Amino acid sequence: MELPSIPVGTPEPGLYIVATPIGNLGDITLRALAMLQGAALIACEDTRVTGKLLNHFGIKARLQRLDDHASPQTRTRIIDEARHSAVVLVSDAGTPLISDPGYRLVREARAAGVMVTSIPGACAAISALAMAGLPSDRFLFAGFLPVKDKARRETLEGLAQVAATLVFYETAPRLERSLRAIAELWPTREVAVARELTKLHEECRSGTAASLADHYAAHPPKGEIVLLIGPPDESEAPALDADAMLRAALAEAGPGKAAGIVAKATGIDRAALYTRALELRGE
Numbered sequence: 613m614e615l616p617s618i619p620v621g622t623p624e625p626g627l628y629i630v631a632t633p634i635g636n637l638g639d640i641t642l643r644a645l646a647m648l649q650g651a652a653l654i655a656c657e658d659t660r661v662t663g664k665l666l667n668h669f670g671i672k673a674r675l676q677r678l679d680d681h682a683s684p685q686t687r688t689r690i691i692d693e694a695r696h697s698a699v700v701l702v703s704d705a706g707t708p709l710i711s712d713p714g715y716r717l718v719r720e721a722r723a724a725g726v727m728v729t730s731i732p733g734a735c736a737a738i739s740a741l742a743m744a745g746l747p748s749d750r751f752l753f754a755g756f757l758p759v760k761d762k763a764r765r766e767t768l769e770g771l772a773q774v775a776a777t778l779v780f781y782e783t784a785p786r787l788e789r790s791l792r793a794i795a796e797l798w799p800t801r802e803v804a805v806a807r808e809l810t811k812l813h814e815e816c817r818s819g820t821a822a823s824l825a826d827h828y829a830a831h832p833p834k835g836e837i838v839l840l841i842g843p844p845d846e847s848e849a850p851a852l853d854a855d856a857m858l859r860a861a862l863a864e865a866g867p868g869k870a871a872g873i874v875a876k877a878t879g880i881d882r883a884a885l886y887t888r889a890l891e892l893r894g895e
């Protein structure tokens with residue numbers, strides 16, 4: 613493919629964090645191409661994956677593997693090189709450091725006084741958030757959910773009160789189990805599955821976690837997935853408020869009276885509040 617004619621010049625020394633496409637190669641940016649072409653060294657997660665990308669754009673470059681297992685010496689060598697020439701960091705796809713290697717390298721480069729900058733571009737989490745139709749004013753990106761059921765549940769429970777859309781990376785074989793876990797915790801929240809973004813079979817499907825789990829049980833998904841969970845809805849709020857109110861009432865009164873006070877204030881069933889008050893007192 614012929615490169616677009618943009619003035620390149622020799623880039624300044626430093627570490628350039630360069631985003632690459634997450635599927636559709638047309639999403640490479642002009643600045644990314646200029647940097648990949650002008651870099652003295654490209655640090656990458658997998659030299660074969662990045663080699664293919666460079667081949668596609670007719671770029672020849674020196675590659676250095678930098679994955680999560682890179683030694684401190686490898687990072688030091690890369691940082692030393694970035695003191696006097698332009699070094700690019702890419703991952704296999706999307707934005708480096710976002711569930712991808714690079715954090716230590718960037719931290720150490722900054723500490724060493726090396727110029728560090730980011731050339732933005734594709735990121736699956738951001739694309740999914742932009743198209744899912746869930747609140748986007750506040751979101752929390754939490755990487756991959758744990759694989760084991762107990763750990764996954766604990767992670768989700770830990771995020772229960774976050775008043776923001778939750779964004780996770782997920783794999784196709786684990787999607788249904790994750791959706792079932794979400795359905796158990798939050799049966800009414802709106803959930804979205806964004807799959808194969810920017811590719812031929814792109815889809816974004818939303819609904820309750822249970823309805824999505826049923827859909828994907830019947831149509832096993834393929835490819836790459838972002839899983840999004842809407843913020844707590846109104847049906848979850850009273851339970852949280854009731855706990856806080858019960859705790860406050862329990863500071864002044866016994867469980868029976870506390871349950872009565874909160875029942876009157878909220879309209880929640882007194883017997884249920886009494887049971888909860890006993891639990892809270894035992895905590």
Ligand code: SAM
Nearest residue numbers: 634706707710735736781782808809836837838
């Ligand atoms: N750094 C990348 C980014 O900026 O999106 C993410 C790297 S992470 C190792 C890979 C995960 O990102 C995949 O397992 C999937 O959850 C998500 N992902 C990457 N490309 C995707 C795509 N085209 N559609 C949906 N999800 C994608």
